[in-house]
Amino acid sequence: xxxxxxxxxxxxxxxxxxxxxxxxxxxxxxxxxxxxxxxxxxxxxxxxxxxxxxxxxxxxxxxxxxxxxxxxxxxxxxxxxxxxxxxxxxxxxxxxxxxxxxxxxxxxxxxxxxxxxxxxxxxxxxxxxxxxxxxxxxxxxxxxxxxxxxxxxxxxxxxxxxxxxxxxxxxxxxxxxxxxxxxxxxxxxxxxxxxxxxxxxxxxxxxxxxxxxxxxxxxxxxxxxxxxxxxxxxxxxxxxxxxxxxxxxxxxxxxxxxxxxxxxxxxxxxxxxxxxxxxxxxxxxxxxxxxxxxxxx
Amino acid sequence: xxxxxxxxxxxxxxxxxxxxxxxxxxxxxxxxxxxxxxxxxxxxxxxxxxxxxxxxxxxxxxxxxxxxxxxxxxxxxxxxxxxxxxxxxxxxxxxxxxxxxxxxxxxxxxxxxxxxxxxxxxxxxxxxxxxxxxxxxxxxxxxxxxxxxxxxxxxxxxxxxxxxxxxxxxxxxxxxxxxxxxxxxxxxxxxxxxxxxxxxxxxxxxxxxxxxxxxxxxxxxxxxxxxxxxxxxxxxxxxxxxxxxxxxxxxxxxxxxxxxxxxxxxxxxxxxxxxxxx
Numbered sequence: 001x002x003x004x005x006x007x008x009x010x011x012x013x014x015x016x017x018x019x020x021x022x023x024x025x026x027x028x029x030x031x032x033x034x035x036x037x038x039x040x041x042x043x044x045x046x047x048x049x050x051x052x053x054x055x056x057x058x059x060x061x062x063x064x065x066x067x068x069x070x071x072x073x074x075x076x077x078x079x080x081x082x083x084x085x086x087x088x089x090x091x092x093x094x095x096x097x098x099x100x101x102x103x104x105x106x107x108x109x110x111x112x113x114x115x116x117x118x119x120x121x122x123x124x125x126x127x128x129x130x131x132x133x134x135x136x137x138x139x140x141x142x143x144x145x146x147x148x149x150x151x152x153x154x155x156x157x158x159x160x161x162x163x164x165x166x167x168x169x170x171x172x173x174x175x176x177x178x179x180x181x182x183x184x185x186x187x188x189x190x191x192x193x194x195x196x197x198x199x200x201x202x203x204x205x206x207x208x209x210x211x212x213x214x215x216x217x218x219x220x221x222x223x224x225x226x227x228x229x230x231x232x233x234x235x236x237x238x239x240x241x242x243x244x245x246x247x248x249x250x251x252x253x254x255x256x257x258x259x260x261x262x263x264x265x266x267x268x269x270x271x272x273x274x275x276x277x278x279x280x281x282x283x284x285x286x287x288x289x290x291x292x293x294x295x296x297x
Numbered sequence: 298x299x300x301x302x303x304x305x306x307x308x309x310x311x312x313x314x315x316x317x318x319x320x321x322x323x324x325x326x327x328x329x330x331x332x333x334x335x336x337x338x339x340x341x342x343x344x345x346x347x348x349x350x351x352x353x354x355x356x357x358x359x360x361x362x363x364x365x366x367x368x369x370x371x372x373x374x375x376x377x378x379x380x381x382x383x384x385x386x387x388x389x390x391x392x393x394x395x396x397x398x399x400x401x402x403x404x405x406x407x408x409x410x411x412x413x414x415x416x417x418x419x420x421x422x423x424x425x426x427x428x429x430x431x432x433x434x435x436x437x438x439x440x441x442x443x444x445x446x447x448x449x450x451x452x453x454x455x456x457x458x459x460x461x462x463x464x465x466x467x468x469x470x471x472x473x474x475x476x477x478x479x480x481x482x483x484x485x486x487x488x489x490x491x492x493x494x495x496x497x498x499x500x501x502x503x504x505x506x507x508x509x510x511x512x513x514x515x516x517x518x519x520x521x522x523x524x525x526x527x528x529x530x531x532x533x534x535x536x537x538x539x540x541x542x543x544x545x546x547x548x549x550x551x552x553x554x555x556x557x558x559x560x561x562x563x564x565x566x567x568x569x570x571x572x573x574x575x
Contacts (some may be wrong), residue, residue: 088573090399090566110405118399129321137317143307
């Protein structure tokens with residue numbers, strides 16, 4: 001084990017021992033089940049409706065190598081976000097193990113937290129606070145030196161096209177695309193070695209989407225980060241990801257490079273199929289249909 | 298530098314964030330202040346109008362002044378304790394309202410650090426808020442504070458804050474476990490404390506079972522101690538037992554609160570309750 005201070009010039013008092021031989025991420029036979037239905041108070045009041053058992057993640061196993069951009073592709077409600085939450089220490093698996101750079105997310109929770117950051121579909125900010133105030137809050141939580149963080153935050157926000165006059169304005173005055181870029185900037189600031197992106201471009205206009213995608217490539221290339229990306233945007237997965245796991249109903253139905261997945265379902269003499277075709281052939285339904293099905297449930 | 302030093306530094310994230318939130322929600326702060334002042338004045342006015350309310354001159358002016366001081370101290374101390382309790386117990390509610398709970402819980406900050414930061418802010422915020430209300434009450438009612446021993450009163454207040462922080466941490470578990478109604482549930486704790494702590498009536502004069510229940514409320518001893526310090530001029534030597542008792546109570550309540558909260562956090566992570574924003 002080698003003690004790796006992520007960047008001694010930025011981080012104060014936080015060093016995390018990372019096994020250089022360890023994979024960036026190992027998900028080993030992980031299951032997560034939720035129970036929905038009347039809570040304890042309703043049951044005490046005599047509501048006896050049975051609690052519904054929802055299997056969000058069903059015996060998923062996968063590994064992600066250092067420096068990879070790994071995509072998890074699937075319709076809404078198929079367990080992608082649950083998987084990300086299990087990696088982010090926000091959920092505990094019912095069975096199986098999740099290891100990040102060899103560290104167990106339950107046993108070594110605090111160390112794991114130092115290595116990761118997550119950007120989710122809802123940009124989670126204090127809406128009345130400005131981008132700078134939100135970024136400084138994040139920097140202090142991650143023990144980044146405040147003076148360094150302020151200068152770095154200005155640099156990153158400028159690079160992401162956030163105008164200087166918006167640095168001090170409330171986040172609620174910004175467009176969703178701009179908020180999402182601030183969310184990525186906040187993740188940049190803490191220099192995560194594993195960046196978890198949970199549908200970061202959903203609902204963004206095409207221009208903002210491209211900018212966020214460029215930022216993802218940049219964090220991988222310039223910061224040597226590993227990226228885990230969930231999406232149900234086929235084109236995004238195809239363009240960004242080194243490997244993709246297609247998930248449906250909490251299970252991995254296929255895992256390969258984009259090219260490998262296409263080859264897997266390609267019929268002799270047929271042109272190269274799209275990822276949309278891959279999904280259709282592997283699950284028997286189109287992604288939009290699966291989304292609609294999930295919404296009905 | 299030690300880990301504790303860095304944890305303390307990290308706890309400033311919550312202090313700074315809350316200061317920024319107060320600045321950004323300044324309009325709400327003004328409304329909250331006006332509400333508090335009006336509420337406190339309304340309580341103290343009860344003493345002013347006692348004779349006319351009962352239709353006799355039963356109380357002499359000096360007795361009415363003493364009653365005013367009795368109620369004013371109750372209102373002020375309770376306001377301070379309530380602000381401390383509320384700020385700490387709302388640390389999760391705020392995160393839920395803003396949708397930041399997952400971001401904060403994912404950060405490499407120990408929950409104790411989170412709570413220390415919130416508690417530090419609550420103490421300073423509570424003191425400033427109460428000071429403004431105190432100034433208004435003194436100006437309106439011309440209180441006689443000639444006997445007051447401010448040193449021992451402050452010592453009782455600081456020692457008593459610890460227990461309220463502990464109870465607040467326990468209360469904070471409710472919004473964690475019940476995203477929709479947890480914040481309202483904490484008001485029940487606050488209402489119970491105000492009922493049994495002898496805020497506007499001496500605890501010993503309360504009917505049973507309230508009088509017996511008041512024995513278990515740290516707020517009762519804070520208010521009794523501060524009344525002794527400000528009305529009778531009791532010094533540190535007279536109040537050391539109260540202060541020591543409150544410190545011991547704080548040292549029990551805070552770890553107990555942190556333990557209850559950590560159990561709640563584990564349960565929330567097992568059942569996926571961090572996700573919902575209420």
